[in-house]
Structures are given as structure tokens and as C-alpha cells.
Amino acid sequence: xxxxxxxxxxxxxxxxxxxxxxxxxxxxxxxxxxxxxxxxxxxxxxxxxxxxxxxxxxxxxxxxxxxxxxxxxxxxxxxxxxxxxxxxxxxxxxxxxxxxxxxxxxxxxxxxxxxxxxxxxxxxxxxxxxxxxxxxxxxxxxxxxxxxxxxxxxxxxxxxxxxxxxxxxxxxxxxxxxxxxxxxxxxxxxxxxxxxxxxxxxxxxxxxxxxxxxxxxxxxxxxxxxxxxxxxxxxxxxxxxxxxxxxxxxxxxxxxxxxxxxxxxxxxxxxxxxxxxxxxxxxxxxxxxxxxxxxxxxxxxxxxxxxxxxxxxxxxxxxxxxxxxxxxxxxxxxxxxxxxxxxxxxxxxxxxxxxxxxxxxxxxxxxxxxxxxxxxxxxxxxxxxxxxxxxxxxxxxxxxxxxxxxxxxxxxxx
Amino acid sequence: xxxxxxxxxxxxxxxxxxxxxxxxxxxxxxxxxxxxxxxxxxxxxxxxxxxxxxxxxxxxxxxxxxxxxxxxxxxxxxxxxxxxxxxxxxxxxxxxxxxxxxxxxxxxxxxxxxxxxxxxxxxxxxxxxxxxxxxxxxxxxxxxxxxxxxxxxxxxxxxxxxxxxxxxxxxxxxxxxxxxxxxxxxxxxxxxxxxxxxxxxxxxxxxxxxxxxxxxxxxxxxxxxxxxxxxxxxxxxxxxxxxxxxxxxxxxxxxxxxxxxxxxxxxxxxxxxxxxxxx
Ligand code: SF4
Numbered sequence: 001x002x003x004x005x006x007x008x009x010x011x012x013x014x015x016x017x018x019x020x021x022x023x024x025x026x027x028x029x030x031x032x033x034x035x036x037x038x039x040x041x042x043x044x045x046x047x048x049x050x051x052x053x054x055x056x057x058x059x060x061x062x063x064x065x066x067x068x069x070x071x072x073x074x075x076x077x078x079x080x081x082x083x084x085x086x087x088x089x090x091x092x093x094x095x096x097x098x099x100x101x102x103x104x105x106x107x108x109x110x111x112x113x114x115x116x117x118x119x120x121x122x123x124x125x126x127x128x129x130x131x132x133x134x135x136x137x138x139x140x141x142x143x144x145x146x147x148x149x150x151x152x153x154x155x156x157x158x159x160x161x162x163x164x165x166x167x168x169x170x171x172x173x174x175x176x177x178x179x180x181x182x183x184x185x186x187x188x189x190x191x192x193x194x195x196x197x198x199x200x201x202x203x204x205x206x207x208x209x210x211x212x213x214x215x216x217x218x219x220x221x222x223x224x225x226x227x228x229x230x231x232x233x234x235x236x237x238x239x240x241x242x243x244x245x246x247x248x249x250x251x252x253x254x255x256x257x258x259x260x261x262x263x264x265x266x267x268x269x270x271x272x273x274x275x276x277x278x279x280x281x282x283x284x285x286x287x288x289x290x291x292x293x294x295x296x297x298x299x300x301x302x303x304x305x306x307x308x309x310x311x312x313x314x315x316x317x318x319x320x321x322x323x324x325x326x327x328x329x330x331x332x333x334x335x336x337x338x339x340x341x342x343x344x345x346x347x348x349x350x351x352x353x354x355x356x357x358x359x360x361x362x363x364x365x366x367x368x369x370x371x372x373x374x375x376x377x378x379x380x381x382x383x384x385x386x387x388x389x390x391x392x393x394x395x396x397x398x399x400x401x402x403x404x405x406x407x408x409x410x411x412x413x414x
Numbered sequence: 415x416x417x418x419x420x421x422x423x424x425x426x427x428x429x430x431x432x433x434x435x436x437x438x439x440x441x442x443x444x445x446x447x448x449x450x451x452x453x454x455x456x457x458x459x460x461x462x463x464x465x466x467x468x469x470x471x472x473x474x475x476x477x478x479x480x481x482x483x484x485x486x487x488x489x490x491x492x493x494x495x496x497x498x499x500x501x502x503x504x505x506x507x508x509x510x511x512x513x514x515x516x517x518x519x520x521x522x523x524x525x526x527x528x529x530x531x532x533x534x535x536x537x538x539x540x541x542x543x544x545x546x547x548x549x550x551x552x553x554x555x556x557x558x559x560x561x562x563x564x565x566x567x568x569x570x571x572x573x574x575x576x577x578x579x580x581x582x583x584x585x586x587x588x589x590x591x592x593x594x595x596x597x598x599x600x601x602x603x604x605x606x607x608x609x610x611x612x613x614x615x616x617x618x619x620x621x622x623x624x625x626x627x628x629x630x631x632x633x634x635x636x637x638x639x640x641x642x643x644x645x646x647x648x649x650x651x652x653x654x655x656x657x658x659x660x661x662x663x664x665x666x667x668x669x670x671x672x673x674x675x676x677x678x679x680x681x682x683x684x685x686x687x688x689x690x691x692x693x
Contacts, residue, residue, distance in 0.1 A: 009584040074530070075521065075522055075524050075528075075543075076524065076525045076527070077524045077525055077546075078524075078525050078526065078550060078553045078554060078557075080525070081525070081527060084667070102522070103522075103525075103527075103528050104528055104531040104532070105527035105528045105531050106531070107527065108531055124522075125500075126471055127500075127632075128471045128472060128473050128499070129472050129473060129474055129476075129477055129499070129501050130474070131451055131477065131504045131505065132472075132499055132501040132503035132504065133499075134504060135501065135503060135504035135507075136500060138504075139535065148471070150471075150473075150575040151473070152473075154474075154475075155473050155474050155475075158474035158475075159474060174585050177572075177574050177576060177578070178572040178573055178574045179573050179574070179575065181519075181520075181521065181522055182519070182520045182521055182522070182543060182570075182572070183570055183572040183573075184520075184521055184569075184571050184572065185572050185615070188477060188571050188604075188617060188618075189597065189684070191689055193545070202570070202597075205597060205598070206597070206598045207595040207596060207598060208595065208596045209579065209582065209583075209593070209594075209595055209599060209606075210592075210593065210594045210595070210596065210603065211592050211593055212592040216519075216583060218582070218583070221598060222573075222579075222582050222595060223582075224574070224578050226576075253672050255471065255576070303575070307576075308575070308579035309576070309577070309580075309581055310580075310582075310584060312576065312581075313581050313582075314578070315582060317582070347514045362493075362554050
């Protein structure tokens with residue numbers, strides 16, 4: 001079979017839980033954004049795009065040369081097909097580029113009813129070799145396969161080298177400890193169906209461990225949660241392997257997460273593509289720092305280094321306490337050297353803050369004064385969503401993100 | 415309709431067949447994703463009433479071994495081959511072995527349309543997800559022939575490629591048998607099985623379908639499957655015998671009571687038959 005390879009550059013594929021975050025991801029450099037409609041999508045709580053929102057997302061994406069993928073990735077039960085063909089046609093008409101699906105029947109219905117949509121085979125199917133991908137391509141006409149998160153970098157290379165369709169790999173975000181699509185822990189514990197978007201993350205709960213009658217449990221109870229994935233150090237390898245798309249997980253995440261993670265990976269990918277080489281240790285550390293500023297969970301490169309052992313798991317109950325308060329707010333207006341900021345975390349006079357703006361170098365400056373909307377001066381603002389004014393020594397724009405300065409944050413932690 | 419049972423040892427094949435099973439399933443060493451005891455490919459007996467569990471997901475370095483096994487199996491007389499990886503279907507496409515394949519992807523088939531898509535690939539059957547309610551099973555079975563239902567045994571709850579117990583204990587785990595976990599606020603234990611390939615967690619309850627198997631059989635289900643994982647030979651034979659009795663006898667109450675009494679220490683339950691999972 002003739003190898004289908006996209007001639008476009010490697011795609012940075014970002015998640016978005018609503019239209020605002022979708023636009024944020026695109027402005028901050030995502031080549032494509034995946035979203036969930038109100039039906040037929042996993043992560044039901046992160047899937048609130050109406051068809052009107054989807055149309056608007058597609059129009060916005062087009063302006064930026066970006067693309068919209070829609071998850072239609074439930075494992076359907078008998079009653080879940082009602083209205084599916086019509087829905088897929090509406091997605092096609094709206095300008096959606098691809099659907100991400102896990103059910104062969106759904107893929108088949110899409111192929112027949114909305115042939116303009118690309119079909120991307122979801123990671124729920126746990127594709128771990130090129131022969132499986134080729135079979136799904138021959139029988140269903142899929143255009144892309146999202147590789148199982150259990151693949152090592154060697155697996156990714158081997159699969160991509162002989163795969164007749166594009167490959168997509170996860171590079172960042174939450175990671176199931178179990179094979180996708182095959183975990184029913186949540187169903188068992190809470191009757192919430194992981195395969196229809198209701199997972200209660202029961203792998204992260206606490207368990208006693210036994211061997212026959214003997215309890216093997218140690219000081220901390222047994223738990224199975226995986227650290228989040230961060231594969232920044234493998235971006236060069238993905239590009240070299242010929243992977244078509246690099247996917248960030250997290251449709252439930254905040255606008256700050258979307259903006260900071262997308263912009264950090266955008267810069268990293270651009271630098272690798274511009275230099276055409278693996279980055280120096282120093283540059284890599286710089287990019288890693290930028291990426292991890294958007295995180296408040298522990299990360300690990302998943303299976304990419306080989307086996308994912310003890311260091312890839314969250315084994316202690318206090319492992320995620322380093323909550324990230326960097327996100328200070330979103331710029332709502334800028335006029336005559338003063339920005340109006342909608343607050344998200346505590347911000348105080350004299351602290352160093354910086355602007356995260358699409359395609360721009362971060363600029364830092366100290367908070368000289370703060371005043372509320374009634375022009376009353378205050379030493380700090382502690383109430384999220386309050387609008388405050390702060391002077392800025394350079395121009396900023398609506399929707400730019402203000403965060404704590406990295407060095408200032410480190411000072412706080414010492 | 416066939417009554418099918420998976421076993422831990424080749425010695426259990428004959429007694430299972432004698433006690434009412436139509437087909438016996440063996441797990442194949444290096445190719446099966448299960449806590450069943452495995453049989454090495456070289457030790458698999460030629461038997462037209464024996465099927466094989468070849469349900470692991472294959473990574474690139476394991477493809478040669480998959481091809482070799484399928485070539486070997488293709489030349490011998492087994493009744494069925496369970497698979498989860500589409501690569502298996504790809505490799506035996508247009509070969510006679512294709513007609514022996516049964517798609518067993520654990521939880522991924524929950525509708526007659528998905529089952530039907532797989533049946534149209536020329537395979538012989540599809541195992542539907544154990545997560546379905548009775549109502550859902552009735553609907554699927556009404557729309558699609560050649561289905562298999564898992565009617566009895568511990569069901570797989572999760573499968574990880576990571577060695578979770580070893581990681582937690584920070585030492586090699588020698589005790590692959592007898593491991594279990596108990597959620598901190600509950601009493602029941604979920605069996606755990608860990609090997610080099612990763613960690614499997616099974617349900618705390620043994621699914622049973624005593625009240626429903628006749629209906630399943632009469633509604634046109636092709637195969638009723640008893641999962642032999644974590645079962646000793648005696649329990650396995652008793653279970654096969656009981657289901658055969660229920661299927662053939664109008665009033666099996668005595669046998670049923672005897673069984674329930676003998677295995678009252680076992681945590682028998684009806685799985686998801688009466689409980690619909692929600693979003
Ligand atoms: S319980 Fe954990 S491993 Fe299972 S589906 Fe949910 S997040 Fe994934």
C-alpha cells in the first residue's frame with residue numbers, strides 16, 4: 001500500500017474544554033485543537049461544544065491556519081447511535097477536519113455519511129503496532145492512528161516507519177495507568193463508565209495490598225495512579241521518527257494550562273525545527289522549565305524511555321501538593337499604560353510578574369501599584385475574578401496572560 | 415450453542431469436556447493477557463475441541479513471535495482463537511484460520527453494530543463486554559448472531575503494562591499467585607496478577623448467570639463462556655456441570671442449591687446485569 005504521509009510540519013494538537021480555551025490554544029500556537037461535542041464524546045464533563053460553538057471554533061481556526069478535531073470516542077451502547085449520522089454530517093458542514101473515534105461502527109458511519117471528515121483512530125483502541133493500523137486503514141479507511149500510550153520511543157519509531165497512515169503520539173498530560181478502553185475500575189467502584197467519559201479515577205484511590213492473608217501494605221497505602229506525561233525531551237525523536245502529530249491531553253484543564261503548555265511546546269518545536277538538531281542540555285532545561293510552569297502535577301516521560309517503573313507512578317498520598325499559583329490573571333483591557341486584569345490568584349504590590357503573549361518573548365515587570373475598579377488602591381488582591389488595574393511599562397493585549405515571574409516563584413519556595 | 419470454559423492446565427481439558435463443556439480454552443504462554451496458567455506453544459495439544467487465548471496486544475518487537483504462533487496454529491486443528499489485537503486479524507486475513515477467530519477486546523464491544531462490523535470481517539464470533547445489563551444483552555443478541563457472553567467467573571477489571579505491585583513494594587514480586595487489593599473503605603478483595611508483562615486486576619465478585627443462561631441460549635447466543643481464572647479443578651468441574659444441568663434440565667434447583675451451599679464462601683454476584691453504568 002502506498003504510504004500516506006502528510007507534507008505538513010509536525011502538528012501540535014491541543015485540548016480545549018470550551019470555545020474560549022479553544023481560541024486560547026490557537027492563539028498560543030496550536031496547529032490543531034481537539035474538542036468534544038455535547039454528544040458521542042468521552043470526558044462528558046469536558047464536552048460542552050454546541051454545534052454553533054464548533055462552527056465558530058472552525059472559523060476561528062481557519063483564520064489562524066489551524067484545524068479542529070472533534071472527539072466522537074465513546075464506546076457506544078445500543079442506544080448511543082441515535083442521531084449520529086446527522087451529527088457527523090453537521091460536523092463536516094461546520095468545517096471540522098477530523099473526528100477521533102474508537103468504535104469501528106462509528107468510523108464506518110462517518111466514512112459513509114461524512115466522507116469529508118478525516119478519521120483518526122483513538123488511543124482507546126490501544127494500537128501498538130503498524131499491522132493493526134494497516135488493518136484499520138484497509139477496512140475502515142482511517143487517516144491517522146493515535147498510538148497507545150504504552151508505546152516506547154523505539155515502538156513509536158518502528159510503527160511510524162511502516163505505518164500506512166499518519167501516527168499521532170501523546171506528549172503531555174494525564175495518563176491512564178491501564179491500557180485505555182480496557183479499564184473498568186471506575187465502573188466497578190462507582191458505576192461510572194470510563195468508556196463513556198465518566199471515569200472516577202479509581203486507580204488513584206487507596207488500597208490495602210495482600211499476599212494471601214498477609215498484608216503487604218507499607219506506610220502509604222497502595223495506589224496505582226500514573227504521573228502525568230511530559231515527553232518534552234523526546235520531541236526531536238518524534239520529529240525524526242516521522243510522527244505527524246503531537247498531542248497534549250487535558251480537555252478539563254484551565255485556560256492557563258492551555259496557554260502556557262501550548263506556548264511552551266510551540267517554542268520548543270519551533271526551535272528544534274529551526275535548528276534541525278537535538279537541543280543542547282541548557283536549551284532543553286530552559287524549555288522544560290517553561291513547560292512545567294503550567295503544571296501542578298508530577299510528570300514523567302511515560303513509556304518513551306522504555307519500561308515505566310516505580311518512578312512513573314504516584315506512590316505517596318502527598319505527591320501533588322505543590323499546587324501551582326503562578327496564574328495571576330487575564331488581561332481584559334489595556335489603555336494608557338494601565339491594564340485591567342481579571343484575577344485568578346493572589347497578586348501583591350512589588351512582586352515581579354510577567355506577560356505570556358502568543359508568539360512573544362516573556363517580559364517581566366514589578367507591580368508598582370494595584371487599584372480596584374473604583375480606583376481604590378490596595379496592597380494585594382486576594383479575590384479570584386476581581387478586576388484590578390496595574391500599570392504596565394509596555395503594551396499588552398486583551399487575553400494575554402499574567403503570571404508570577406519564575407525567579408520570584410523560586411524565591412517564594414526557598 | 416456451545417458451553418465454553420477456560421482452564422489452567424491441559425489435564426483439565428478432558429474432565430471439563432466430560433462434565434458438559436463443548437469447548438475448552440487454553441492460554442498460550444507469551445500470547446495471553448490473563449491470570450490463567452499458560453501452556454507453552456510447543457505443548458498445546460491438537461484437539462478440535464480446544465481453543466486458544468491469543469489476546470495480548472503486540473508491540474513491534476513481538477510481531478515475529480505472533481506470526482510464528484499463528485503460522486503454527488494455522489496448520490493444526492484448534493476450534494477457535496481469541497484475539498484482541500487487530501494485527502492478528504490482519505495476519506490471518508484470507509487464511510482459513512480467520513474463520514476460527516473470536517474478537518475478545520474486553521470492554522470494547524457494547525453494541526450490535528460494533529459486533530456486526532467485526533463479524534463482517536469473516537471471523538467466527540465476538541465476545542461482548544461484561545459491562546452490559548440484561549436489557550442491553552437482550553437488545554444486542556436480538557440484533558446480532560454469533561455472540562459470546564462471559565457468564566461466569568472473575569472478570570478483568572484493569573490491565574496495565576506496568577508492574578504496579580513491584581513498583582509499590584520496590585522489590586521483585588515472587589508471589590504472583592495470591593495477591594489481592596482491598597479498597598480502603600470496602601471489605602472485598604480484588605485478585606491481582608503480576609508478571610513481566612504487567613499487572614492485571616480482577617473483580618472482587620465472581621460473576622454468575624444461573625438464572626439467565628437458558629434465556630441466553632434460547633435467544634441465539636453462540637457461546638456461553640465460563641472463565642476459569644483463579645478456580646481450582648474441582649470448582650471448575652462443578653461449575654461446568656452445573657451450567658450444563660441448568661441448560662438441559664427443567665428443574666435444576668437441587669443441583670443449584672448444592673452448588674451454592676458448597677461455594678457459599680465465594681463472593682458470587684450478578685455483575686452488571688441489573689446495574690447500568692452511567693456517564
Ligand atoms: S481508573 Fe485510572 S486507569 Fe482507569 S480509566 Fe480511569 S484514569 Fe484511566
